[in-house]
Amino acid sequence: DADVTQTPRNRITKTGKRIMLECSQTKGHDRMYWYRQDPGLGLRLIYYSFDVKDINKGEISDGYSVSRQAQAKFSLSLESAIPNQTALYFCATGIGQGTSGELFFGEGSRLTVL
């Protein structure tokens, strides 16, 4: 089984619908991240969390919200999806302060908003 699991892997939805992307990890890492990738572009950070009580906005948080339900679970929500949120979304985990900063990625959730 994958260490970082994202669900769903693919989702097609309509404008205005609420969508939740879920991420769970078995690596025991404190840090979790949500990134977005658009075709031909790099990854942009949406939100990140260092523990269940420490949640931070990233570069492009507008239109998104997150919930850190437990150390192992970090969900990303689109309250009212719009077409320009069509993208590939990645969850990643990291160990913590004083470490190398290495990240471990899930396989991605491809979201299409019509």
Place this chain on the structure above:
Amino acid sequence: SQQGEEDPQALSIQEGENATMNCSYKTSINNLQWYRQNSGRGLVHLILIRSNEREKHSGRLRVTLDTSKKSSSLLITASRAADSASYFCAPFSGSARQLTFGSGTQLTVLP
């Protein structure tokens, strides 16, 4: 956090040739990491070089780091078609709370 900038944006070579990708960054770092992404898949950590290291090897990968020039290079020797992917560098400073990624180098290895 700071973002690395990869160059070139795209690279196409024949199987068996070496592939070299470059990365530039702007401020001091603790380490610099290289990641690989197969099309539509998650990024995978390839190799990490610390700021006090100048060169590091891992199999067919060779990474160099020049902190005076704030640059790094990733060399893949004897490329294979399976090496076709996007490659990203990520400079990391100890105080950073996140890793930031550039647009990557898209490598195509032709059989």
